[in-house]
């Protein structure tokens with residue numbers, strides 16, 4: 001009450017370039033041949049669910065793809081009316097709401113289909129559903145053989161409208177031969193059941209879209225590429241960086257030779273070293289696992305190595321060769337100077353996990369898109385409240 005102090009700016013924040021997001025969406029559209037399901041699960045891969053969904057809601061999308069009903073609800077509460085698709089199997093407790101809100105599930109079993117049908121019947125409604133086919137992912141969907149057997153029963157569920165069919169690729173960025181076989185299996189299912197009976201036919205994620213033909217598919221499900229990262233490095237230059245993770249320098253000083261830095265004293269200065277402390281750590285989602293693996297940050301466009309272990313709230317970097325660095329300076333943890341894919345590799349993980357691991361403590365900022373600087377990410381920018 002009557003706090004005389006303005007709210008201090010954050011120490012760690014993520015700048016989200018919405019113009020770059022829209023650029024990548026158009027790249028995805030061009031690659032896919034038209035219809036897109038924009039995958040915005042896990043808070044739009046950590047970019048902020050409501051701001052991202054709102055930013056592209058009027059971009060003529062066929063669906064938003066989400067992981068669960070909580071995410072679907074948040075999109076609707078943000079005033080976005082684009083159809084919503086739930087990417088995995090649903091459990092019984094979610095289904096009443098899915099029917100009532102007219103969201104689109106993909107079915108993995110006859111039991112799931114029959115339960116949806118009975119809820120829809122009781123509600124006097126008809127529900128559009130997609131069929132999920134397991135062509136090799138092993139996570140959900142009917143096996144092709146089982147789907148063939150179930151098809152007559154599925155078609156007699158009077159309150160379900162079979163509106164689409166989809167499958168998912170586990171290795172589109174790793175195993176060409178397996179992926180080609182999977183695409184062939186999906187097309188065999190389509191041919192057998194009748195391609196044209198399915199309004200929507202979808203199989204390809206980002207890697208699939210970039211590296212394989214769509215065949216009879218008329219809908220693609222890009223996730224990662226929308227956020228500016230190609231799972232296949234050869235396509236990276238077509239995409240624009242969306243998220244830049246930044247932090248402030250909170251302290252700069254010289255440490256003498258032989259001085260340990262951070263927990264466990266894994267790093268000991270071999271010579272007098274100018275050390276900057278940054279106000280970010282693994283509590284913000286910066287991966288602790290990079291400790292000792294030679295990760296850099298970028299200060300004023302210059303690479304500076306991380307020293308010792310990443311701590312919960314702070315990280316030390318060597319600024320001996322960056323004499324201009326001083327307290328309060330902005331540091332890029334990843335972005336256009338330090339590719340997030342490089343960081344993921346040094347953390348022995350994948351970009352998807354880095355993005356979704358950025359915690360609620362990091363303020364997401366959405367700089368306004370200006371016609372003169374469509375990709376500018378410099379302040380002033382608007383902030384949204386911290387996610388819950």
Ligand SMILES: *Cc1c(COP(=O)(O)O)cnc(C)c1O
Nearest residue numbers: 039087168205206221222223224
């Ligand atoms: C997450 C997901 C996608 C998006 O995958 P990317 O590799 O991020 O493009 C597509 N389809 C399904 C079923 C998913 O779960």
